[in-house]
Amino acid sequence: MLTPYVLNRLPVKNRLVLSPMTRKSAEQDGRATEKMARYYSSFAEGGYGLLITEGVYKDEAYSQGYANQPGLASEPQVQAWKPVTAAVHAKGGKIVAQLMHAGALSQWNEYTDETAAPSAVKPVGLKMALFGSAGEYKTPRALTTADIRLIVEGFANAASNAKRAGFDGVELHAANGYLLDQFLTGYTNLREDEYGGTIDNRIRLIQETIRAVRGAGREVGSVRESAERLTEPSKKRRKASAGGIGSRTRRLIFFLRISLSQSSSRSACR
Numbered sequence: 720m721l722t723p724y725v726l727n728r729l730p731v732k733n734r735l736v737l738s739p740m741t742r743k744s745a746e747q748d749g750r751a752t753e754k755m756a757r758y759y760s761s762f763a764e765g766g767y768g769l770l771i772t773e774g775v776y777k778d779e780a781y782s783q784g785y786a787n788q789p790g791l792a793s794e795p796q797v798q799a800w801k802p803v804t805a806a807v808h809a810k811g812g813k814i815v816a817q818l819m820h821a822g823a824l825s826q827w828n829e830y831t832d833e834t835a836a837p838s839a840v841k842p843v844g845l846k847m848a849l850f851g852s853a854g855e856y857k858t859p860r861a862l863t864t865a866d867i868r869l870i871v872e873g874f875a876n877a878a879s880n881a882k883r884a885g886f887d888g889v890e891l892h893a894a895n896g897y898l899l900d901q902f903l904t905g906y907t908n909l910r911e912d913e914y915g916g917t918i919d920n921r922i923r924l925i926q927e928t929i930r931a932v933r934g935a936g937r938e939v940g941s942v943r944e945s946a947e948r949l950t951e952p953s954k955k956r957r958k959a960s961a962g963g964i965g966s967r968t969r970r971l972i973f974f975l976r977i978s979l980s981q982s983s984s985r986s987a988c989r
């Protein structure tokens with residue numbers, strides 16, 4: 720636990736890893752703040768080897784999930800992260816940006832009033848008071864194939880931005896009911912094209928995103944997947960899905976982190 724190791728080519732001083740936690744402490748326009756630099760560097764100072772950031776939105780379109788969520792979509796956002804990554808490195812830590820697209824579960828978006836998802840399926844449950852939101856979710860617009868191409872490009876662009884901002888890698892958030900998870904899940908993905916139906920089709924967007932991120936010169940550290948849904952904890956994901964993503968991304972990523980529930984999670988390293 721406390722000995723140094725090399726995660727692919729990234730030397731890390733121990734196996735203590737900070738879980739990603741949305742904090743809503745960025746500027747309204749998605750720029751990281753000094754408070755965030757203090758928050759992340761305090762974990763590095765306290766001895767954590769690797770920090771995974773809160774979910775960071777990846778484009779100025781549909782990906783934002785919360786008010787005051789940080790982004791990696793624009794130049795001012797890239798510049799604002801630099802003091803955060805530098806502060807972590809100064810304390811001997813490594814930091815990975817968790818890139819996310821909220822899809823139908825967006826609770827706030829500075830750039831659009833619509834939400835977008837694999838299919839026009841309204842999420843059950845209510846927006847979360849924990850994140851300063853309230854009321855029902857909107858019924859999302861079903862994404863076109865052209866939209867999906869833009870989503871993949873947006874992830875790759877955000878990954879390049881993460882590199883310029885000083886991050887040591889990226890994690891793709893494919894868990895907790897957000898967009899990539901919406902594609903994986905049968906009842907939120909009713910598509911009849913190559914992105915819906917079989918597991919191979921439902922995983923296609925994640926595979927394409929990983930390849931695009933790697934093509935952008937960015938190593939993908941991990942993909943986070945969950946065995947249970949954020950808004951519908953009673954709907955357990957079938958084993959086939961969690962196992963499926965592992966076998967279908969094995970040669971593309973360093974490790975797959977699987978949350979088993981909201982209160983417990985497990986990282987499966989290869």
Ligand SMILES: Cc1cc2nc3c(=O)[nH]c(=O)nc-3n(C[C@H](O)[C@H](O)[C@H](O)COP(=O)(O)O)c2cc1C
Pocket residue numbers: 738739740741742772773774817892894943978980981982983984985
């Ligand atoms: C307030 C809050 C915000 C969270 N934000 C994120 C997030 O942005 N990305 C993510 O993957 N998980 C997020 N999580 C889930 C945590 O990373 C973690 O998996 C969860 O708290 C369970 O802890 P455990 O994994 O150590 O069992 C959040 C959890 C909480 C309580």
